[in-house]
Amino acid sequence: xxxxxxxxxxxELYYWPEIQGRGEFVRLAFEEAGVPYxxxxxxxxxxxxxxxxxxxxxxGKQPGMVPFAPPFLKFGALVIAQTSNILQFLAPRxxxxxxxxASRLRAHQIMLTxxxxxxxxxxxxxxxxxxxxxxxxxxxxxxxxxHFLGQRTSKFLGYLERLLERxxxxxxxxxxxxxxxxxxxxxxxxxxxxxAMVEIERALPRLTALHDRVAGGTRVAAYLASERRIPFNQxxxxxxxxxxxxLGAAS
Ligand SMILES: N[C@@H](CCC(=O)N[C@@H](CS)C(=O)NCC(=O)O)C(=O)O
Numbered sequence: 001x002x003x004x005x006x007x008x009x010x011x012e013l014y015y016w017p018e019i020q021g022r023g024e025f026v027r028l029a030f031e032e033a034g035v036p037y038x039x040x041x042x043x044x045x046x047x048x049x050x051x052x053x054x055x056x057x058x059x060g061k062q063p064g065m066v067p068f069a070p071p072f073l074k075f076g077a078l079v080i081a082q083t084s085n086i087l088q089f090l091a092p093r094x095x096x097x098x099x100x101x102a103s104r105l106r107a108h109q110i111m112l113t114x115x116x117x118x119x120x121x122x123x124x125x126x127x128x129x130x131x132x133x134x135x136x137x138x139x140x141x142x143x144x145x146x147h148f149l150g151q152r153t154s155k156f157l158g159y160l161e162r163l164l165e166r167x168x169x170x171x172x173x174x175x176x177x178x179x180x181x182x183x184x185x186x187x188x189x190x191x192x193x194x195x196a197m198v199e200i201e202r203a204l205p206r207l208t209a210l211h212d213r214v215a216g217g218t219r220v221a222a223y224l225a226s227e228r229r230i231p232f233n234q235x236x237x238x239x240x241x242x243x244x245x246x247l248g249a250a251s
Pocket of ligand 1: 021022023069070071081082083084115
């Protein structure tokens with residue numbers, strides 16, 4: 001194959017370079033599978049990386065489907081966006097979902113539900129607009145947090161707990177991308193709301209055990225200890241504002 005017709009078949013992940021965010025669900029899948037990927041925006045601009053490389057796709061300057069927002073994955077001629085969609089594409093290739101259709105649908109269904117929780121987790125600190133600073137919507141965030149922590153978090157995580165209780169797993173016996181995602185939301189919510197999560201997790205022993213099992217897996221543990229794992233921070237989806245970390249009465 002000549003250089004001009006060669007289509008790269010390496011996995012290229014495009015995501016904001018300084019946060020875990022939604023890109024982390026994809027990073028975790030590659031890390032658990034031990035499959036190499038390029039985290040493009042974290043590479044130097046001189047090497048074709050940086051946010052500029054990502055913006056080229058978002059602005060439609062690159063061939064292939066134009067993504068609405070990161071994360072997106074480039075594989076050959078394919079440009080795939082939407083976290084759950086990326087994972088649905090990757091999981092069979094990475095061995096992170098059983099092969100049968102029912103299991104794959106089940107996995108996608110749970111992943112979409114986790115994606116809803118991710119959005120609500122973000123909207124606690126940005127209840128009015130993503131384009132405004134947290135400091136411009138603190139009052140509304142303080143009102144929203146007890147609703148999120150008192151009702152929504154328990155409803156979402158309690159759903160995962162019930163699946164574990166009833167079926168013994170989220171999807172299949174082997175570690176799936178949904179297990180990785182469940183680990184990530186528990187880790188993120190613990191970072192954002194450490195006090196409330198102690199209370200909330202009392203009712204979630206199976207989910208806590210799943211979190212620990214995923215975190216202790218050989219490849220994931222090595223990843224978490226590496227520099228590739230960006231620490232949680234105040235620019236990501238899960239942010240720690242102590243004034244929001246209370247289960248108190250909702251108003
Ligand atoms: N539903 C999409 C949401 C994508 C999304 O909101 N991406 C964020 C970063 S985590 C972003 O950069 N959004 C820009 C925007 O919404 O304008 C997914 O799950 O991938």
